[in-house]
Amino acid sequence: MPTESASAPAAPAAPSGNVLVDLKRVRQAFRKADKGEHVVLDNVDLTISKGEIVGLLGRSGSGKSTLLRIVAGLSAPTSGAVQWCGRPVTGPCEGLSMVFQSFALFPWLTVLENVELGLEALGVPSTERRRRSLEAIDLIGLDGFENAYPKELSGGMRQRVGLARALVIHPQLMLMDEPFSALDVLTAETLRTDIIELWGEGKLPIGSILMVTHNIEEAVLMCDRILIFSVNPGRVAAEIQVDFPHPRNRLDPAFRQMVDDIYARMTNRASQAAASRLAGHHEAPPTTMATPLPEVSTNLMAGLLEEIASEPYNGKADLPHLADDLQMEADELFPVAEVLQMLGFADLADGDVKLTDAGRYFVESANDARKRVFRERLVARIPLAALIKSVLDERPSHRAPASRFLHQLDDHMTESYSERSLKAIVSWGRYAELFAYDDETEEFSLDDPG
Numbered sequence: 252m253p254t255e256s257a258s259a260p261a262a263p264a265a266p267s268g269n270v271l272v273d274l275k276r277v278r279q280a281f282r283k284a285d286k287g288e289h290v291v292l293d294n295v296d297l298t299i300s301k302g303e304i305v306g307l308l309g310r311s312g313s314g315k316s317t318l319l320r321i322v323a324g325l326s327a328p329t330s331g332a333v334q335w336c337g338r339p340v341t342g343p344c345e346g347l348s349m350v351f352q353s354f355a356l357f358p359w360l361t362v363l364e365n366v367e368l369g370l371e372a373l374g375v376p377s378t379e380r381r382r383r384s385l386e387a388i389d390l391i392g393l394d395g396f397e398n399a400y401p402k403e404l405s406g407g408m409r410q411r412v413g414l415a416r417a418l419v420i421h422p423q424l425m426l427m428d429e430p431f432s433a434l435d436v437l438t439a440e441t442l443r444t445d446i447i448e449l450w451g452e453g454k455l456p457i458g459s460i461l462m463v464t465h466n467i468e469e470a471v472l473m474c475d476r477i478l479i480f481s482v483n484p485g486r487v488a489a490e491i492q493v494d495f496p497h498p499r500n501r502l503d504p505a506f507r508q509m510v511d512d513i514y515a516r517m518t519n520r521a522s523q524a525a526a527s528r529l530a531g532h533h534e535a536p537p538t539t540m541a542t543p544l545p546e547v548s549t550n551l552m553a554g555l556l557e558e559i560a561s562e563p564y565n566g567k568a569d570l571p572h573l574a575d576d577l578q579m580e581a582d583e584l585f586p587v588a589e590v591l592q593m594l595g596f597a598d599l600a601d602g603d604v605k606l607t608d609a610g611r612y613f614v615e616s617a618n619d620a621r622k623r624v625f626r627e628r629l630v631a632r633i634p635l636a637a638l639i640k641s642v643l644d645e646r647p648s649h650r651a652p653a654s655r656f657l658h659q660l661d662d663h664m665t666e667s668y669s670e671r672s673l674k675a676i677v678s679w680g681r682y683a684e685l686f687a688y689d690d691e692t693e694e695f696s697l698d699d700p701g
């Protein structure tokens with residue numbers, strides 16, 4: 252769909268003129284505190300052409316946001332070539348806009364002012380600015396809320412403002428970083444459907460969309476092409492063309508099959524990374540201090556273990572199938588299964604989750620024994636848990652502030668991951684009675700010293 256762009260040069264007619272983004276052999280490494288380096292992206296090739304919606308699908312921490320920042324020209328990779336409309340990128344790209352997971356609105360500006368902001372930066376005259384902003388607000392379903400402030404809006408409406416602000420500049424490429432993940436299920440679904448409809452009707456003044464998500468169904472629902480990102484280091488492990496016509500039906504067997512296939516690939520990649528596929532046995536890479544821990548409750552873990560152990564699964568279940576049975580989104584189930592794998596209670600391979608001996612023991616045990624085996628697993632397999640325990644053991648006071656561990660985690664991951672990882676370990680450690688944690692003083696202590 253050809254669009255007027257506020258800033259981009261006229262596109263050449265040659266076939267190569269269809270390419271908006273071209274990344275070659277992009278590598279991104281961050282220096283670690285201990286002098287080593289953490290390779291986040293390795294050898295990433297990526298091309299985005301005009302008129303397509305491309306999905307970037309990968310687990311938490313696989314480098315998706317990092318890659319988006321590089322595409323947007325917000326940060327330069329350690330090495331590799333980045334081109335935007337045929338030219339090397341040296342700074343923020345024009346003709347490109349970004350929608351964030353966290354909305355990123357200015358609370359002291361109205362809806363209209365928030366949307367106008369993007370045009371101001373481009374030097375569009377004020378009457379033109381107003382006209383285009385009202386048009387974008389109208390298009391995205393916020394008519395009547397022009398003068399509202401973000402705090403007066405629901406999450407779904409705030410994200411609509413985020414979208415209006417991104418599309419008001421009529422970008423050649425709109426980047427979306429997990430745009431629906433902060434919304435509740437229904438709101439997210441409505442917004443997705445609206446976007447797809449507007450896109451299908453050619454009403455969005457946007458050339459192409461690159462969307463990051465960790466939600467497989469979302470990717471299959473919206474995208475023309477899906478790139479599956481592997482973890483540690485992030486690279487494009489597979490590319491999938493999605494040719495189903497819109498509107499797509501989640502219940503269509505071909506749709507389900509594709510979701511299942513992608514599952515299988517993602518779980519398989521994870522296990523291959525360990526390079527330990529001896530005798531068909533798949534093992535996940537060992538958890539290190541750099542592994543972000545997902546906030547999964549121990550209740551949910553126990554519930555899932557029990558479910559897998561019982562009929563009709565008897566110890567082995569197909570993940571998407573299991574999700575259906577539990578009336579959960581397959582993507583909600585995935586982190587739970589991942590944690591079970593981290594703890595050695597289950598193995599993940601080819602889209603199946605299978606109980607290990609430890610998992611079976613857990614299910615068959617009473618509460619005390621469950622806690623004990625959980626405690627042993629935490630210390631043996633989760634380095635952060637082992638670290639907290641040993642610091643508490645060593646200190647005469649048997650106490651340590653959360654900041655002690657947050658700082659150390661910050662050397663390995665971004666702040667929000669550190670905080671989430673710490674929250675996860677607090678709830679797991681409490682359950683296992685490995686240590687206690689005081690929410691008020693933000694202090695760890697030994698659960699029962701002596």
Ligand code: ADP
Pocket residue numbers: 281282291309310311312313314315316317318541663664665668
């Ligand atoms: P995703 O968006 O796929 O969840 P990110 O791109 O946010 O992943 O992060 C990938 C990895 O890169 C994480 O381990 C994160 O801690 C690390 N990382 C990201 N930005 C930085 C940075 N500026 N310095 C050090 N490490 C970083």
Ligand code: MG
Pocket residue numbers: 315316317428
């Ligand atoms: Mg991210």
